[in-house]
Amino acid sequence: MKYILGISSYYHDSAATLLADGVIVAAAQQERFSRQKHDAGFPADAIRYCLAEAGIRLADVSAVVYYDKPLLKFERLLETFMAHAPRGFAAFVRAMPVWLKEKLFLKSVLRRELRALLDDDESKKVALPQLLFSQHHQAHAASAFFPSPFDKAVVLCLDGVGEWVTSSVWLGEGKALTPLQQIHFPHSLGLLYSAFTQYCGFKVNSGEYKLMGLAPYGEPRYVDVIYRELIDVKADGSFSLNMRYFDYPVGKRMINRHFEALFDGPALPFDTEPAQKHLDLARSVQQVVEEVVLRIVRHATSLTGCRNVCLAGGVALNCVANGRIVDEQACDVLWIQPAAGDAGGALGAAMLAWHQYYQQPRSAAMLPDQMQGAMLGPAFSNKQIEQELQRQQLPYEQLTADTRNDIVAKLLAQGAVVGCFQGRMEFGPRALGNRSILADARSIDMQRVLNVKIKQRESFRPFAPAVMAEHAARYFNLRQQSPYMLLVAAIAEGQRLPVNDTIAGLAKRNQIRSTLPAITHVDYSARVQTVDAKQQPAFYALLQAFYQLTSCPVLINTSFNVRGEPPVCSPADAIAGFLATDMDYLLLEDFLLTKADQPKDAIAQALQRQFSPD
Template identity: 60%
Template structure:
């Protein structure tokens, strides 16, 4: 008799498609489709991700008890029609563009999904497990609350828009989520931030983190302009947008000519020169976002009277705003789903079925249930060696202790190391499983990594990884931050004095001023995006940090994602080796195998990645 209940969650067709599989409430596997197809933010049916999850669980698709999609497409179609009718005749062009896709595919999503799933399972659609649908924000809320370390908590979901909701508040208690209230499309903090992402020349749905990273170079001089014209913000944090400045509800762009006139010119062209105006705009919309989040937090605390807050949705990836909310002390603690965007909806949908639909009991895990975010593919040393031999890549295999000592010498010598260990991360952040590592004490490491390894904009900061018990020695933060979702100031005692002349610098000029004893991970506003490393969830990286501290006295390294600009984070040993050879990384370690760039055969074409990956 079968005792296990397996639930497959799916998100697809908008951006960041993913699959997640849970067994008896335990998360077995979760992965984004982009990691397999090598197409960033891949929105297609997540066939590879589903196959991986089933492999990890050791089951076939027909062994699954329930399948669940993270969204209700018919309700979303209703919103689309109502929006076009409300704004008619404006937006007719956009309507004509959207309708064929909906009438051909999205309106009949249940049939499309069953066709794809039956092809995957090599069976008839009628032989598939039942297919369920959750609401979009319900999936986000479930992904935030059910894996969290809290038995009872408020839940705040903020994104562009689901079916209707763009902001929603829930009460999570034991195994149930109760919706409290929501703000509906087109009034959306996520879309407001995306509008400024578009206006400053970055790509919507992928460039928002660039806007956040650019903000400290500017001054928030446009805050009043935004609040006077674009955003009617109430004291309780609720808001409405003046849609006469935006085109996303009816058009094919985010902003319009009225928006241009308000900010004194057209949107910056992609890859164009960044000026002080873009930096000041970034600082301003970031400040507004933090203000909204703080007001919402105070309102939620007052209304629900709970000590803990969980968060999900794309806006929950704004780790600067998260840090401000945490330090405000409104809640005793905050937990944010590491895959806060649409990918995490696949996991939330599966958990919602297990707890809410099937009414299974829940006991919160004090360490959370995300297993450090390490829910993806893994490769044995034998598999790694088989691959390396197939491409004639010289390597040496070391035992753990010897390897860590060798790596600390390499890092202490100013080298950059590609690091691939254990299970791949789920979500947008590299959390020390598919990472590029460097010495945070190096004054040149930030520019070297941006220019020679990542091939990305010079203004973008790098994040530190720090042993969990040492975080308070370097940063103004106490407690865990395992998912790189909190920004905190660097401690005063490791900051460097800044000369009066340097204080007068503007914009990118600030970049070359060393600000702490860890200059490579200290942003121009003396902040860092923290990741605490824990023995229990990432023993390999913890061991490396331990060895590095023993050698240097420093328990911090730079951690950035193992990819080049526009490329998804690497998945396989082959992905890792190609990225290593295409860049100026000095060493690569996969499992216990160490490769030196100097020993490798010649790589024919250094700029292949530019042809393969579309710029983000």
């Protein structure tokens, strides 16, 4: 058995993945263990988990593969600083400490961190695994193609920036990945979107999905301005940015005073409610990004004659753009890596080593893919959960396997909000039923309740539906299945309700637009998860119980976390989140906790921890 460990770290969303003879054994982000959202540190905890899941030691691993080539990235930084001299000198001074401390000597740093994972006896006797490096976009491409169900596919990688590359087109065939086209820094679709993210008052590298959710409230009034002043797009989808308006190559911000002058004012302060202008800007840049992505897809499929398409990179998490690719039939089948961002680079790096360094063939395609439903993180037994409940001295009810889903379905139908913790934790940013908060999508008030009382986040944010796969067509205009919640689709005509078209802006959020008002966005869309009985049997069984009770096969499914925190990993994390919010019930495998029964001092302590300065 040959084990390969893939690592991503030191930029954002660090993660680890372990392969055994090319099969994914485990994968997890470091943030889930450290509880620091988008943790960029060395993924020691994630690595320990992966090794424990396989029942091996680090000494049993044949190779450790890092997802990036730091010297190429350093070359890009130096060239960029020199090109912007003398202003680039300040950026050079800011960047050098971290590079001289760890990034420039990453091989030594990685070896030191890996050796720290060994116990004292091993560290003296055991040689470390072979250390390999992939390129950033190469790792993205591998994460998109190798786990996909395709023997041949066009692979598109779109993100902020890797070493030099910001956008790339590849052809995947068998175990080979061939680069076809690239766009280099500073011209980046991801960084263009991040510039508008910052201008509209959200954090770069974490608030882009908020901008996407905000877009339907606005009008595309600035599309022409963006095309005229900010981005030049060719027929084949290649593009260049007008760098006069951007500060990110050497500055502290994404944008500069010229960008702010173009849009008649300074950037919105962080966490400020957006005005109509910001809604319109969000809508406009979203439309531009969708159109550019569509051009790239159409050109790539025409260039290769292949109409199977795989996506990875941060831009691949733009579910609205993905939905347009499918709706406009720019390809035959679209497959998106569920951990499309940097976390997925750990997976891609490991798979690249297996198929190209070790020259191992791909196994027969596993339908719908080889990601195992993205359920690649840790699971906890009933015994472990009960020990945690008893340690915290919390009251609970133990359910039976025969009655569990019926009981929870009844609670959901009565309007309860239920935290659901079961099976293995998901890999990637989406909760897919194992670390989820669930509620009734038919409820008129549930979108507001979840946003304000549970998730503690902006009230304009939509929630996603999970639907039994065989019933999806009744509620959504989907051309293909969406098991990883990475496609936005329109609500089916038969489910829509008329609204007052004179209402504008954020006031639209209070309108009832469909028979599933809690998951219907203001443009009659939803980010859909289709749940298949074979791929996700536990979550499917709960949906089925709800359907048998209510004749509705749809539930709200949102990630089990509160604002500013990553999704929960352990039973202790889930209990803390449950106690610190207005969640009604918590299902921990076969154990059910009722909020009304919990000790007041336990709730008070959870709230204090949640809102402490730390």
